[in-house]
Amino acid sequence: MRENDFHSLVKKLALQRTDHRCERCWSERDLEFHHITPVKLGGKSTLDNCIVLCHNCHNIAPQDPFLLINYFLKFASIKEMIKHYNAKNEEEATRSLSKELGFDYNALKKRIEVNKPSHVYAVKKGMRESVKKKGHAGFNIPFGYDYINGELRIILDEAKIVKDIYSWYLSGRSMGEIVKMLNMAKIPTKKGGVWAKKTISTILKNPLYCGYLKWNDIISKGQQRSIVELNSFNEVQKIIEKQGGKPANLDLD
Numbered sequence: 001m002r003e004n005d006f007h008s009l010v011k012k013l014a015l016q017r018t019d020h021r022c023e024r025c026w027s028e029r030d031l032e033f034h035h036i037t038p039v040k041l042g043g044k045s046t047l048d049n050c051i052v053l054c055h056n057c058h059n060i061a062p063q064d065p066f067l068l069i070n071y072f073l074k075f076a077s078i079k080e081m082i083k084h085y086n087a088k089n090e091e092e093a094t095r096s097l098s099k100e101l102g103f104d105y106n107a108l109k110k111r112i113e114v115n116k117p118s119h120v121y122a123v124k125k126g127m128r129e130s131v132k133k134k135g136h137a138g139f140n141i142p143f144g145y146d147y148i149n150g151e152l153r154i155i156l157d158e159a160k161i162v163k164d165i166y167s168w169y170l171s172g173r174s175m176g177e178i179v180k181m182l183n184m185a186k187i188p189t190k191k192g193g194v195w196a197k198k199t200i201s202t203i204l205k206n207p208l209y210c211g212y213l214k215w216n217d218i219i220s221k222g223q224q225r226s227i228v229e230l231n232s233f234n235e236v237q238k239i240i241e242k243q244g245g246k247p248a249n250l251d252l253d
């Protein structure tokens with residue numbers, strides 16, 4: 001049994017709870033078990049973190065637990081959501097839903113967009129094709145990670161430096177000062193060279209570190225473990241902008 005699989009007893013109890021049906025569309029076929037909070041985000045394989053989904057629903061379930069509960073499980077389709085709110089179209093229905101949740105409409109819309117399977121798929125496909133053609137994922141493997149079997153894995157020592165860079169910058173140190181500190185400590189860059197302002201700025205603006213992937217203009221929730229909090233990332237962008245620099249213009253939430 002893999003560590004992140006549900007125990008057979010948990011599965012049995014979950015099926016009893018849902019009367020052997022998909023908790024979204026009520027189908028009785030091809031039932032699977034889904035973690036509400038994903039294992040890689042610290043979710044446990046317990047009954048209260050387990051929902052029963054049919055294969056189809058499981059395939060398109062968002063990783064974001066908030067969306068999963070408040071949006072995905074609530075309606076088996078967009079059509080159903082429109083009908084429920086007696087709305088004219090998807091936008092109007094989503095507005096009603098956001099009002100009901102006390103959530104800003106634009107923020108909710110973006111959150112749904114970022115979690116759409118087509119987006120996650122497009123980003124992964126782009127990376128896969130680039131690996132095939134150029135032998136790498138279309139980006140230099142970012143400091144803090146290794147790229148193994150098509151997945152970004154955290155390198156602990158490097159991740160710690162990334163955290164330091166963010167917290168130094170947040171505490172008011174300039175990029176130039178951070179460069180000096182790292183070079184004085186003789187910490188090598190990914191390529192084994194010395195640090196430059198550009199390297200620091202690239203790290204401070206890369207949404208990958210807070211759990212997102214960017215492929216051309218598509219932003220998607222990544223599968224990689226994040227190194228910095230989304231709040232810290234957004235704070236850093238504000239400081240960069242205040243100091244006349246060009247922040248990562250993503251407006252993530």
Ligand SMILES: [Zn+2]
Pocket residue numbers: 022023024025026027053054055056057058
């Ligand atoms: Zn289903």
